[in-house]
Amino acid sequence: xxxxxxxxxxxxxxxxxEMRQGVKVALNGLDLEVRAGEVFGFLGPNGAGKTTTxxxxxxxVPPTSxxxxxxxxxxxxxxxxxxxGYLPELTYxxxxxxxxxxxxxxxxxxxxxxxxxxQRIPRLLKLVELEHASKRPIRSYSKGMQQRAGLAQALIxxxxxxxxxEPTSGLDPLGRMKVREIIQRLKNEGKTVFFSSHExxxxxxxxxRVAIIHQGELKVVGRVDEIKKAHHSNLEQAFxxxxxYQPQTTx
Amino acid sequence: xxxxxxxxxVVIKELYRRKDFYVLFIVTILIxxxxxxxxxxxxxxxxxxxxxxxxxxxxxxxxxxAVTTTARQxxxxxxxxxxxxxxxxPITRMQLVFGKFLGCxxxxxxxxxxxYIFFGALSATREHQWPVLNYFQAGVMQWFMLGIVxxxxxxxxxxxxxxxSNSTICFIVIGGILFVGRHLDQVxxxxxxxxxxxxxxxxxxxxxxxxxDLRDLIIHNWPLIEWKYILLALLYATAYIATFLLGACxxxxxxxxx
Ligand SMILES: Nc1ncnc2c1ncn2[C@@H]1O[C@H](COP(=O)(O)OP(=O)(O)OP(=O)(O)O)[C@@H](O)[C@H]1O
Ligand SMILES: [Mg+2]
Numbered sequence: 001x002x003x004x005x006x007x008x009x010x011x012x013x014x015x016x017x018e019m020r021q022g023v024k025v026a027l028n029g030l031d032l033e034v035r036a037g038e039v040f041g042f043l044g045p046n047g048a049g050k051t052t053t054x055x056x057x058x059x060x061v062p063p064t065s066x067x068x069x070x071x072x073x074x075x076x077x078x079x080x081x082x083x084x085g086y087l088p089e090l091t092y093x094x095x096x097x098x099x100x101x102x103x104x105x106x107x108x109x110x111x112x113x114x115x116x117x118x119q120r121i122p123r124l125l126k127l128v129e130l131e132h133a134s135k136r137p138i139r140s141y142s143k144g145m146q147q148r149a150g151l152a153q154a155l156i157x158x159x160x161x162x163x164x165x166e167p168t169s170g171l172d173p174l175g176r177m178k179v180r181e182i183i184q185r186l187k188n189e190g191k192t193v194f195f196s197s198h199e200x201x202x203x204x205x206x207x208x209r210v211a212i213i214h215q216g217e218l219k220v221v222g223r224v225d226e227i228k229k230a231h232h233s234n235l236e237q238a239f240x241x242x243x244x245y246q247p248q249t250t251x
Numbered sequence: 252x253x254x255x256x257x258x259x260x261v262v263i264k265e266l267y268r269r270k271d272f273y274v275l276f277i278v279t280i281l282i283x284x285x286x287x288x289x290x291x292x293x294x295x296x297x298x299x300x301x302x303x304x305x306x307x308x309x310x311x312x313x314x315x316x317a318v319t320t321t322a323r324q325x326x327x328x329x330x331x332x333x334x335x336x337x338x339x340x341p342i343t344r345m346q347l348v349f350g351k352f353l354g355c356x357x358x359x360x361x362x363x364x365x366x367y368i369f370f371g372a373l374s375a376t377r378e379h380q381w382p383v384l385n386y387f388q389a390g391v392m393q394w395f396m397l398g399i400v401x402x403x404x405x406x407x408x409x410x411x412x413x414x415x416s417n418s419t420i421c422f423i424v425i426g427g428i429l430f431v432g433r434h435l436d437q438v439x440x441x442x443x444x445x446x447x448x449x450x451x452x453x454x455x456x457x458x459x460x461x462x463x464d465l466r467d468l469i470i471h472n473w474p475l476i477e478w479k480y481i482l483l484a485l486l487y488a489t490a491y492i493a494t495f496l497l498g499a500c501x502x503x504x505x506x507x508x509x
Contacts, residue, residue: 060335093333097264
C-alpha cells in the first residue's frame with residue numbers, strides 16, 4: 001500500500017515574546033506514515049501537538065527540522081495540497097454567508113465549474129444534513145451545524161486525503177454518529193482519512209490504525225486491537241498508560 | 252484571477268449584508284435631506300452652501316466606510332480562523348490580498364455611486380440641471396483616492412495587530428495628508444536642516460489625497476478639468492495602490508497563519 005502522508009523526524013519549535021522560557025518544543029522527532037485508503041486516528045492529550053502536526057502538513061507552520069510530505073510531495077510546495085480536504089478546529093465561518101454560498105465560494109477557489117457545483121453542493125448539504133438550513137446565514141447556525149458546514153467545505157473538492165482536526169467536537173451523540181458514518185463512507189469510496197480526536201470510543205469504532213503522541217513525541221502506533229493486546233486493557237486504559245498517568249491511590 | 256474575484260465577491264456580500272453600512276448611509280442622506288428642507292429662501296448662495304455640506308458628509312462617510320471595512324478584513328479572517336481553511340485551498344496569499352483590495356474598492360465604488368446619484372437628485376431639485384460629467388470627474392477621482400486609502404488600510408491591517416488601532420492610525424494619516432499635505436513644502440522652508448529635509452522628503456513621498464478633492468468643481472459648477480490631468484492623477488493613484496498592495500503581500504507572506 002502506498003504511503004500518502006509521511007513525516008520524518010519532524011520537529012517544530014515555537015519562539016515568542018510572550019513565553020518567558022524562550023523556546024517551546026511542540027513536536028520532537030515525529031515519524032508518521034499514513035497509507036492509502038486507511039482511517040488513521042491521531043490521539044494525544046491537550047497540547048500534545050496534534051494541531052501543530054496538521055498545521056505543518058498544511059504549510060501553515062514551517063518545520064524547524066525534519067520533513068513532511070503529502071502524496072510524496074514536500075508540504076512546502078502548495079501543489080501538495082491540491083487533493084486534500086481540511087477541517088480546522090474551532091472555526092467560525094463567514095457569518096453573513098449561507099452554507100450554500102460558503103460552499104460556492106470554496107468551490108470557485110478549487111476551480112469547479114458551475115455545473116459541477118450545482119451537482120455537488122446539494123449532495124454535500126444533504127450528506128451533512130444542512131439542506132433545510134442551506135439558505136440561512138451561518139450566523140443563525142448552532143455549533144454543531146457550523147461544524148457540519150465545516151465538514152462539507154472539507155469535501156467540496158472531492159479530496160483523496162482528509163485531514164480533520166477534532167471533527168466531532170461540539171456534536172451531540174447523534175451528530176457524532178453521523179460524522180462516523182460519513183468517515184466510514186469516505187473510506188468505502190477509497191479515501192484516506194487522518195483525524196485527531198479525544199473520543200476514544202469512536203476512534204476504536206472506525207480507525208484502522210491509531211497513533212498516540214504525548215509532548216510532541218510519538219508513543220505508540222498500530223492497529224487498535226494490537227495496542228489493546230499489548231497493554232492487556234481497553235483503549236482508554238492503554239492511552240492513559242502510554243501518556244504516563246498514574247492512578248491516584250487514596251490513603 | 253478567479254480566486255481574486257471569489258474573495259472580492261465575499262467582501263462585497265459582507266458589506267451589503269451588514270447593518271452599520273446602511274446606518275451610515277441613511278444618516279448621511281437624512282442629514283442632507285434635513286439641510287435641504289431648511290433652505291427656505293431658495294437663493295443661489297444657500298444652494299451652494301447646502302451642496303458644500305452634503306459633499307463634505309459624502310467624503311467623510313465614504314472614508315469611514317473605506318477604512319473601517321478594509322481594516323477588519325484580514326484580522327477577522329484570523330480571529331474567526333477562516334484563514335486556515337481558506338489558505339489550505341489552492342489560493343496564494345497574494346491573491347487573497349488582491350481579492351480583499353478589489354472587494355473593498357468595488358464596494359466603495361458602489362457606495363459612491365449611490366451617494367452621487369442621491370446628491371445629483373437633491374441638487375437637481377434646486378438647480379434644475381444635471382452636470383453629469385462634473386459628477387463623473389469628481390466621482391472617479393474620489394474613487395481612486397479611496398483606492399489609495401483601501402490599499403493603505405489593508406497594509407496597515409497586516410502591520411498593526413488590532414483593527415481599531417489600525418483604523419485610528421489610518422484616519423490620522425489621511426486627515427493629516429488632506430489638511431497639511433499640500434502645505435508640507437512651505438512648512439519645510441521654515442525649518443532647520445535635518446528636519447527640513449525630512450519634511451521635504453515627506454512632501455514628495457506621501458500620496459497627495461487632496462489632489463482628488465474636486466468638490467469645488469461641483470459646488471461652483473466650474474468647467475471640467477482637462478481629461479489628460481485626470482488621467483495623470485489616476486495613474487499617480489494606481490502607482491500608490493500598487494506600492495501599498497505589494498507591501499501588504501510582502502508583510503503577509505512572512506506572517507504565521509495562527
Ligand atoms: N503559535 C504558537 N505559539 C506558541 N506555542 C504554540 C503555538 N501553537 C501551539 N503551541 C504549543 O504547542 C503545543 C502543541 O499544541 P497543539 O495545538 O498542537 O496541541 P493539540 O494536540 O492540538 O491539543 P488539543 O487537543 O488541545 O487541541 C502546546 O503546548 C501549545 O502551547
Ligand atoms: Mg488541537
